[in-house]
Amino acid sequence: MDSFISVSPLKILEKSSRKGLGKGNLGVLIARAGVGKTACLVHIALDKLFRKERLVHVSLEEGPEKVTAYYNVMVSDLVKALNLEDEAEIRWIIDRNRMILAYLNRSFSMERLERSLTSLVDNLDFAPETLIVDGLDFESADREIIERFKDLAGRCDVEIWFSALSHRHITETNERGIPYPCERFDDLFSLIIRLDPDPTGVFLRLLKDYDAPVAPGMAVRLDPNTFLALD
């Protein structure tokens, strides 16, 4: 799957100063509703899974069937784009290395998540290297919960990627140029990227790169249907 990076939206991370997020750190992908947050997060997940790294996908809005459907669609697009032959083998690798934890109807809490992660390690010997957290309500999230995720990332030696929902009508940014809804705790995130639709495609822009300055125009253009990199 070396060819994956040639079409993966993760090319944007290749442009970052440390070529990725790294364990103990938090990253966030900001986008408006319907632009493709989950699709991009799934690409981040696939990159890890293809390296046979273990990953937990935490879904706070959708049940496992929908999450699995997202992965299936993304994999089908990849198989077509890269002309891959052994789709069954790819799906097997994904099933072996991915665990979906869904929390429906506001049943999410950090205690529950930690208990499930402990249970995965104790009962299944499944120690993830990455957590994908999709659907956390950043608008109502307080600083404490993000700090607890940061603490979890350090203690469990995982990198954690989030999706955050922004709104067209809220345009303010903080003094460091980080937009709503992450402007209140951007110091806790190592990487912040934003998905911007544009008449010529969808752009993935790097907004924060650890403490390194971000050059303007640090972006990757994506196919709006498959979310695979075009350039």
Next chain:
Amino acid sequence: MDDVRKLRNIGISAHIDSGKTTLTERILYYTKRIFAMHEVRGKDGVGATMDSMELEKERGITISSAATYCEWGGHRINIIDTPGHVDFTIEVERALRVLDGAILILCAVGGVQSQSLTVDRQMNRYKVPRIAFVNKCDRSGADPYRVVDQLRERLGHNPVLMQIPIGLEGDFRGVVDLVRMKAVYFDGPHGEEVRVEDIPAELLEEAEKRREDMLDAASMFSDELTEAVLEDHVTEDLIHDAVRSGTLSLRMTPVFVGSAYKNIGVQPALDAVVHYLPSPPDVPVHALDPDHDEREIPLQCTPDGPTVALAFKLEVTPYGQLTYVRIYQGSVGKGDDLYIIRSGKKIKVGRLVRMHADEMEDISRAYAGDIVALFGVECYSGDTFTDGRVNYTMSSMFVPEPVISLALSPRDKKAQDNMSKALGRFAREDPTFRTHVDRESGETIISGMGELHLEVYVERMRREFNAEVTTGMPQVAYRESLTKRADFDYTHKKQTGGAGQYGRVAGFIEPSREGTFEFVNQVKGGAIPTEFIPAVEKGFRSCMEKGLLVEFPVVGMKVTVNDGQAHSVDSSERAFLAAAVGAFGQAYPKAGPVILEPIMKIAVETPSEFQGTVMSSINQRRGLIMSSTEDGTFSTIEAEVPLAEMFGYATTLRSLTQGKAEFTMEFSRYAKVPEAVAEELKSRKRRK
């Protein structure tokens, strides 16, 4: 003939123990089909009317789909009571095939449970419009609003509350009808007296808010209602029409609340069946024309067209076979001649009856749209009947292959005879139940979809047919398959006096993409004469029955024959058949043969405190956990587990979780067994 638009064919489908038999019983009581009510596990020893089989009464579950008929609000309603356990899903699938609509019962405490997911998937497959009835609102922990959220989140429905409860748990005493904006109470010893009053003041604000939500949702399906909402002249009829339109298009699920056990909310649910579920002409139906490549032919729900009817359920009674049929077109009357499309056999309709669980009412004719039963007709479940004017067949139902088998030994000669009768009957009733005699051991083998599925038939054999049998250990239906291409070039030559035998075949075998048997003839220049090619194919096909690894059936093999040789005198069909068998023996060991086992998709629903314990129990069974979903205080763990590891899991799960967890299981796919298991199977074979 009555107006077919005033007919409803409905199913009551739900999670086990969510109260469907109790609800059905109440419906029959209020529609005056019965005059006393019993409980499912009745203290009076009578049991609810729909549970017609002794075994069902004992277990408190419903195994067979008993059909029954009643009338409500000037409408005729046929109710098919469907089983709730996943091991009997063929019963559910069959019932859904002939239904036009359904009541999906959900438990106000347990909510959308794993079984509800399976049943809902089945309803989606047959595009059955449904209304939801949130039952058991009188129970401690009841929360119908949470169930509505779960309908949306877990089943992907667009649920719309048509009522709100008045009180909950021990205080549950009635419902607020959001269409009429009235409180409805159910008085009398059995709730038969419906009392309509003003909405209690403390619920008025909530009711107004919920009505607005309901009108918003319903307006999506009616411009007239949208206009009426804006102009503030909404009528009950406008709401009914809009909700009906949303329900029929499967884009809305109206939700009702109640407690069948406490006789609350059943009559409004019956009103909803009449208002919102489809009549037969509302549902387009197609037959297949076998004379024209199974082209789809739309059927008209009229009494005049050529008759087309489907036998969807057989039942043995002391008086002979009872065949439940759904008439899709035309009519069926006493004395009519009908033709069974499968066999071409002509049958005469002796008695035509309308069923009410165990009782029956003779009728002289039934028309398109109706569900009735024929008496004394010899046929199979799934057969299509016509009056001979057309040769159509109803589309075949999805029938999964059995995954588990069990050896039976009758205790004595009498038991042997009775067992044979029973097996013949069950195989006709249930296409997922198969039976055969093992050629080597001489044992009778039954096969089905799960342990419980087979256990129930064994018990029915004892109780209904007086056949005492002992059973062996359940056996998993393993398969063998190839993983790579292997060439063959085999000559069958025999010269032992008299006419000789000669045939040479060459080519290769390889895995087939479709998982079936494929045969490709690429022989050029008559190297194998054309008349012997079918014998070559037959020879290879016969090898699929028993692989050379551990003698399990072989699946997914493609054979390409590209060369060969014949002898002008000694070649024959028999010689080429033998050559093909020899060629298979030559190539198969080189084709990387593997053993495959059935993998089951399981969903375990457990209080969250046992999440870790359950995960561990699945892991110990070579299971691959795919996900865990937490919702309220419950977790649902979905996993794939080899069937061979699932024997006795129900007992294990009960003891691990103090009986609080349950699981469902359905076939997912075949997968290669791990090396250690393959070795164990091979050595077991060697020991035999």
